Amino acid sequence: MLETRDGIAASDLTALAMAHCVFPLAVAEEVRRDGPIVYTKGDGVRLTGLDGREYLDMMSSHTRANSLGYGNAEIAGAVARQLEQLHYVGTVNNLAPPTIQLAAKIAELAPEGLTKVMFVTGGSEAVEAAIKLAKQYHAHTGKPRANKIISRWNAYHGATMGAIGATDWLGTRHISEPGVPGYSLIPGPSRYRNPFGMEEEAYFVFCADYLERQIEHEGPENVAAFIAEPIMQAHGVQTCSAEYFGRVREICGRYDVLLIVDEVITGFGRTGAWFASEHYGITPDIMTMAKAMTAGYAPMGAVIARPDLIDALPVFRHVHTFSGHAGAAAAANTVIAIKERDNLIAKARDDGEYMLDALQEYLDPHPIVGQVRGKGMWLAVDFARDKETRAPFEDDTVRAVVRRMYEHGVIASPIGTAFEMAPPLISSRADLDEAVRIAAQSIDEVARERQLV
Numbered sequence: 001m002l003e004t005r006d007g008i009a010a011s012d013l014t015a016l017a018m019a020h021c022v023f024p025l026a027v028a029e030e031v032r033r034d035g036p037i038v039y040t041k042g043d044g045v046r047l048t049g050l051d052g053r054e055y056l057d058m059m060s061s062h063t064r065a066n067s068l069g070y071g072n073a074e075i076a077g078a079v080a081r082q083l084e085q086l087h088y089v090g091t092v093n094n095l096a097p098p099t100i101q102l103a104a105k106i107a108e109l110a111p112e113g114l115t116k117v118m119f120v121t122g123g124s125e126a127v128e129a130a131i132k133l134a135k136q137y138h139a140h141t142g143k144p145r146a147n148k149i150i151s152r153w154n155a156y157h158g159a160t161m162g163a164i165g166a167t168d169w170l171g172t173r174h175i176s177e178p179g180v181p182g183y184s185l186i187p188g189p190s191r192y193r194n195p196f197g198m199e200e201e202a203y204f205v206f207c208a209d210y211l212e213r214q215i216e217h218e219g220p221e222n223v224a225a226f227i228a229e230p231i232m233q234a235h236g237v238q239t240c241s242a243e244y245f246g247r248v249r250e251i252c253g254r255y256d257v258l259l260i261v262d263e264v265i266t267g268f269g270r271t272g273a274w275f276a277s278e279h280y281g282i283t284p285d286i287m288t289m290a291k292a293m294t295a296g297y298a299p300m301g302a303v304i305a306r307p308d309l310i311d312a313l314p315v316f317r318h319v320h321t322f323s324g325h326a327g328a329a330a331a332a333n334t335v336i337a338i339k340e341r342d343n344l345i346a347k348a349r350d351d352g353e354y355m356l357d358a359l360q361e362y363l364d365p366h367p368i369v370g371q372v373r374g375k376g377m378w379l380a381v382d383f384a385r386d387k388e389t390r391a392p393f394e395d396d397t398v399r400a401v402v403r404r405m406y407e408h409g410v411i412a413s414p415i416g417t418a419f420e421m422a423p424p425l426i427s428s429r430a431d432l433d434e435a436v437r438i439a440a441q442s443i444d445e446v447a448r449e450r451q452l453v
């Protein structure tokens with residue numbers, strides 16, 4: 001019988017997982033039918049499953065966080081050394097050297113004007129901190145009633161109660177209501193299809209103009225901030241335009257509404273820039289980050305802000321026990337150093353273009369593929385049941401394609417009407433070629449079996 005390194009039989013491990021683990025966001029019926037997905041080993045961009053099979057991980061550990069792959073001894077060593085020397089010193093104004101070093105480095109990499117960093121332990125916490133900072137800033141600077149946060153349809157900003165108010169994706173908000181009051185959602189830019197049947201660029205302008213309408217509607221004195229992902233994840237890698245963000249920036253400035261840019265997925269190189277804000281020339285007032293910050297080697301997130309926002313507060317009334325954990329900071333410092341040393345941000349940009357070209361070449365003409373899009377190492381294939389009307393599949397066709405890719409040994413992820421891939425930045429061109437080939441083959445097989453072609 002197959003055994004893990006710890007000597008637990010594979011079947012026992014599966015049974016224990018079914019008995020004791022909760023699988024957040026997984027469809028219970030599917031988990032009961034298919035069981036949990038257990039991996040026992042990772043090496044570079046490949047994972048080994050409980051059954052001994054190898055998978056090419058094109059999702060960077062499902063969450064897109066694992067930008068440097070598995071088994072990186074440099075990062076693991078740095079964390080271990082830090083844990084031995086000084087693992088943790090508390091929070092508030094207690095700091096260890098790697099945490100200070102990390103704050104300074106993030107300030108160097110972030111868009112101009114952002115210099116003050118507060119650490120948290122993940123993306124949702126970063127969003128919570130950003131929202132609280134915006135409200136507390138206004139409370140001290142002449143807009144004491146500014147408590148509304150404007151967000152966007154289909155946004156994802158996290159799972160905690162404050163972040164979920166700004167969230168409109170993955171079906172997590174409505175089931176949690178009544179939630180935290182004070183959120184207001186407006187249309188968010190999306191490519192290929194939108195609820196009004198508008199052309200892409202015209203729809204982007206409409207969405208930006210809507211922000212001004214909504215601020216007026218809520219009353220500018222009541223609005224603290226507008227929060228936006230630079231590239232939304234909903235229905236796959238919703239790249240946007242500099243024009244949209246230029247208008248948003250101008251509107252926010254005119255109404256003294258802070259612009260929070262949520263770079264939790266896009267930060268630290270995923271899109272071929274340290275932060276995706278660079279692509280669109282965005283200068284946020286507050287920016288959030290997490291995920292690839294440590295490449296998944298430790299849980300960590302952060303918020304960076306304009307210094308005058310922080311300086312306006314006699315006390316920033318917000319704290320987490322593990323803010324700025326020294327071991328996590330050691331992981332993040334090493335991850336950033338590796339990305340700089342190995343030119344991985346430029347590599348992500350070039351490899352992303354290479355993969356996008358290849359995907360478009362193979363898939364654009366396919367009768368069930370509507371649009372292939374991407375930015376850096378974040379790519380999506382959006383499907384259409386009918387290319388004329390752009391109608392999406394209502395059944396499980398997209399999920400079936402992803403399941404088939406998995407059977408062929410490549411990990412991708414369904415995301416609404418599309419599937420996406422977010423390969424680790426260390427992937428080789430051969431890895432990317434393999435992923436493109438398997439994607440094309442799987443789409444073709446499923447389309448034929450379902451008589452869609």
Ligand SMILES: Cc1ncc(COP(=O)(O)O)c(C=O)c1O
Binds near residue numbers: 123229291
């Ligand atoms: C843009 C964005 N913000 C916030 C979050 C929440 O991060 P976490 O899951 O680390 O709490 C996510 C997670 O996917 C995200 O994509």
